[in-house]
Amino acid sequence: MSVQTSPQPADVTPAPAPFLDVRDLRVHFPTEDGLVKSVDGVSFTLEKGRTLGIVGESGSGKSVTSLALLGLHKGTRAQVSGEIWLEGKELVALPETEMRALRGRTVSMIFQDPLSALHPFFTVGAQIAEAYRVHHKVSKKEARDRAVEMLKRVGIPQPERRVRDYPHQFSGGMRQRAMIAMSLVCDPALLIADEPTTALDVTVQAQILDLIRDLQEEFGSAVVIITHDLGVVSDIADDILVMYGGRRIEYGTTRDVLKQPQHPYTWGLLQSMPHLTGDVGERLDPIPGTPPSLINLPAGCAFHPRCAYKGWVHEGRCTVDRPELRPVSGTGRHIAACHLTDEAKHEIRDGVRKGA
Amino acid sequence: MFRYLIRRLLAAAVIMLVITTITFFIFFALPSDPALLACGKTCSPSRLAEIRHSLGLDRSYLTQYWEFFKGLFAGRDFGDQSVRIHCGAPCLGVSFQTDTPVLTTLLSDFPADLSLGLGAAVAFLILGVGLGTVAAVRRGRAADKAAVGLALFGVSVQIYFIGLLLLYLFVDKFQILPTSGYTPITEDPAGWFKGLILPWATLVIVYLAMYTRLTRSSMLEVFAEDYMRTARAKGLPAAKVVLKHGLRAAITPIITIFGMDVGSLIGGSAVITESVFGINGIGKLAVDSVQNSDLPVILGTTLFAATFVVLANVVVDLVYGLVDPRVRLA
């Protein structure tokens, strides 16, 4: 079996000037113990009105990637390289003052835990109004009206009254709605949602995801959803990017990735996802082992210490050679980085299905 | 809110009662004898007994205690021979040493403590929080190291030394400031200010350290909070992120300590500063009263200081409620 190495990965020769184009993004943090390579050569594209799901365990680099999109590493010790093109502007080299003008207005973010992400000492209304006033020359009154309007839009009852409440007076779901209201207050072109439902209970999760989808349709924004849960993105995302150890290991349309997952890690993620169609007694298998050190990634395939199938690859290549991203045959732009042959993959997946 | 206040004030009254009682009985447990002290170096037992009687010390502790409380609410008359001294309610007693009603002395000393304490407190709060903020923002860099170093200096030097040094430099050597001392603001506002510059500076140097460090660590803690990232993600300018979102949260733990400090400073805890700069405040009064075994003044100064500390606590709680909506008071 010959290894196909492509100097030009298939996905970086896309349609002309996508809305968001991330190229070879690297975010490194110098520490006393060494250089932490949180994000190491990530690329993807996203069009307006589309949704990308970035999936991975904690420490896979997905949140760091999202912060890079907001330019929030500027002024810290983080070393950021690569390119982020947004509507024709390159963000990595953009000065902080100009980046600041984009933050909250063009790119905005929904954070994971709305209780800690909202300031406990300011009213919900004031925080939303503030986000609006940063980018719009309006009176306090107008900003306040806008906040009420946004609260209404995200489905908070009695917004005129709740606008004066503090975050701790809101329920978890309401807080996340308020957080969403705040991030959408300036009609951003790119919305990043970092684990938007993790802190919420299941019924509320669905509501929030519905809300994001509805609002996306309404505003026409591009959305990046970051999650460790494939289930979250399966309904909502158009594309899925799976990250491991700061790198991409699989990237393609949601349909391709879910139907024909190529990487043992993605298999693991899928297995740890509850299926409504699956047996009641089906066991959710978390991936055994722990995420790798970002200072000293394992040689070869970063996943190999946790991979149950490295024996299927000849001569221990998994521990020596780093697998390149290869297009998956028979798909448009589905790529994955694994030494396993297609045959082996089929065999394994069949076996897994049977065994389960 | 109103009920809370009533409750707190009642609790404060109980605390005061306890403090007074403890002070009162500790005093009698001490070996010092105010009558003996008043009597002089060569004192005959009969004379001692007379003095003890005229000071009211020959009665039982409980009677004296009761008299003290009666005085608080109804006033008392003192002196049985040479002069009658009326001490109106709330009467804290009459000094063994000066035969002046304690409250009169306290009230005449109080403006000095108020000026010294409040002025210094405002200065060290603003400077300390400012320096601490700068240190936190510039963490690990020169400005941080300078601020932390400055704070360390302030913590390690003694008030006594700093006071003398400032006095020497600004009064004796360069003669920029007049010989210190307290001038009432009503007499001469400029003199009041000039006379207090060095005492303020002394207290600032000493207290600044704590406030800088406190602000710095509190700020760093706040910087790690998610809502700070949210504030940046909104596109707020860095200064606004730090000063509005950061400071608002970081200031809460500082308020508590600040309240206590102001309370105790106003209540007369700046004894050494008072002494170095010749400001006759409640702190000196308290120390002198202990040395002179002047029970009414000991009780008075203790009660006075306690009042301010307790009061400061109540104010802190109220302010806390204003700052942190999560602890709004029922």
Next chain:
Amino acid sequence: MTRSTRRSRTVALTASAVMIALGATACGGSSSNSGSGTPGKGGTLTVLDKADFDHLDPQRVYTTEGSSMDEEIVRTLTGWDETGSKPKLVGDLATDTGTPSKDATVWTFHLRHGVKYQDGTEVTAPDVKYGVERFFSSDINGGPPYASQWLVGGADYKGPYQGKELGSIQTPDKYTIVFHLNQPVADFNETTAMPGWSAVPKAHDTGSTYDTKVWSDGPYMIKSYTKNKELVLTRNTHWSQATDPIRQQNVDEMDVKFGQDEAAIDQQIKADAGTAQTSIQQWPIAGSDLAQLANDPSLKSRYYKIPAPGINYLAINTTRVKDLRVRQAIEYAIDKTTVRGAFGGSAYGDYATTMLSPGIGGYQKFNLYSANPAGNLAKAKELMKQAGDPKLTMSIAVENTPTHEHFADAVKTALERIGIHVNISPIDAANYFSTVNNTKNQYDLTWGDWIADWPNASTVLPTLFDGRLIKKNPQANQDLSYLNDPKVNALIDKAAKMTDVTQRNAAYGQMDEQIMKDAAVVPLMYMNFSDMSGSKVGGVIPDTILAEPSLVHVYIKH
């Protein structure tokens, strides 16, 4: 007399020493502009005091600072003219130093005519009688005990406030006052130089609050007095130089400021800037600053080293350390050089070998023990050997101040060398004397100091060594040696009856020697007190009676 019962200095001794040293290097020449200017009238003298006088009421004052200040306000029957080489007793309110009866039990004084109070009325004998009677009221406490000890009927008299008079003070006419004493007192006219032997006009007596309202018949009167803050004296325009042999009235005002730390005052006066140039201190220079300032040549013209009629001593409790040889061994063993070092070195005072200091009537120079102030270890060991080399452990009572702790260490080191183990008992400085003077609290060794009320042995030895007084004043016992030697007691009684001062002084010298023979006490230093003034202060007289800088001739140089 006590210097003050408030003698605590607990903070940062080293800090002040550092500051003074800094001052010495940084502005050593600051006093180069001193010495200029001539005596003249006018100006304000600032007096910087650590603390307020405990009393200014002449019948209550018993501290040297208060007594010295009272000299400006209150005239006493007799007084000390200290312009000469030795203090000379003169009549003050009285025309002369009084006339005793043959047995010195009746003393008669004639008052000067035309001595005026601040309101212009004349001072009369009944006012003096009234003033002395005030001593007896328990409201007027704190003063010396002599009036009640000596005046006939004094034991039962309770003061003038119930309308009763004391029969043993007679005023046959407006200008004559006669005192009837219950025992001969040959130096009674020295007693009457104390502030309480003065006039108080009944109409202006405010009883226990008279401290701030003292009615003046001296050159200065109280303009304002806020306790613990400030006392301002201003000229008494009714005072006339012609009637006063002791005082002058040069400055317009005296502004006494209380409450500044000793070291801060030392530093300020040394630096001699601004009002410090016209300032003087009454509290002595802080011990920590003493060595530094005493040896500063630039301060010479405004540094006053005043020998006090006082003694710093270590009492040996003779009822606990019963073996005379052990007590003698202690006399030989103590190293007075290290002891004096602890108290501030040579500026503090000269090594003492007697309980009476050189300025005191009755003083005789002798030394029964080691000629070398560092002690005689061989002799001390020999005495211990004679005593059978007992293994002894002794307690020593000192104040809980750094100075005293150093002192106690010096004693401990010295006595360990002769096999006596010493346990140090530091006592709160403010309560030191009320503790050790209480017979319930006894130690083997007790530190003490004593300043004579007037420069005669009669105010030292009978007070400190009359063993018969121990039982009488169990809470105010001054006999820290608990010495009750019949020989000493007999000498006390004998001297008390003597009306001839020379003979009496000889008897006191004998008494001093007997006490030293008993080895009841180790005299350590004859004390000096040192004060400074600003460069524009002139006319300061070292007052060796009170050990204060006397202000009676003070002026501001212009």
